[in-house]
Amino acid sequence: MYSMLLMVTIITITLPLIIHIIKTVDFESDYDEISVQQFFHLLQNELINIKKIDISSKRLLLTLQNGDKASIEKYNTLVRRQVNDMGHEIYLRDIQNLQFTPLPNGVRVKVMTLQGELYEKVLFVYD
Numbered sequence: 001m002y003s004m005l006l007m008v009t010i011i012t013i014t015l016p017l018i019i020h021i022i023k024t025v026d027f028e029s030d031y032d033e034i035s036v037q038q039f040f041h042l043l044q045n046e047l048i049n050i051k052k053i054d055i056s057s058k059r060l061l062l063t064l065q066n067g068d069k070a071s072i073e074k075y076n077t078l079v080r081r082q083v084n085d086m087g088h089e090i091y092l093r094d095i096q097n098l099q100f101t102p103l104p105n106g107v108r109v110k111v112m113t114l115q116g117e118l119y120e121k122v123l124f125v126y127d
Helices: 002-024 031-048
Strands: 050-055 059-064 069-075 078-083 086-092 095-103 106-113 118-124
Touching: 031 050, 031 059, 031 069, 031 086, 031 106, 031 118, 050 095, 069 095, 078 095
Parallel strands: none
Antiparallel strands: 050 059, 059 069, 069 078, 078 086, 095 106, 106 118
16 A cells, blocks of 8 residues: 555656656658658659749749640748749748749759748759
8 A cells, every 4th residue: 555655656756747747758751741742752753854944033834745834932931833923832831931043054042930940952954
């Protein structure tokens, strides 16, 4: 009986301390990094099968093999893709800035998240 009372007392004292310790631990999430890397992967796959590419600093305009025009641009805090100026396919969320820079054989993409992290990647266009 005494051992049960001692065990219940110990659990009652330590449980609030354990809950407080768990709440104070700062969990770092890799969600933003994984999302941006997935966006780069989707964009690279998009660039593989295109006829023509037009690059401005804020917008990427792709002419697809079937003649459709796909645009990838920043829309509020999203990166969206539209085909023939219709639809709203979201590629990335929580973006502060998106910038495209033309290169001789591709495009440089810079993405800044709302947390201020900057990601940059050079994507190649295949002929």
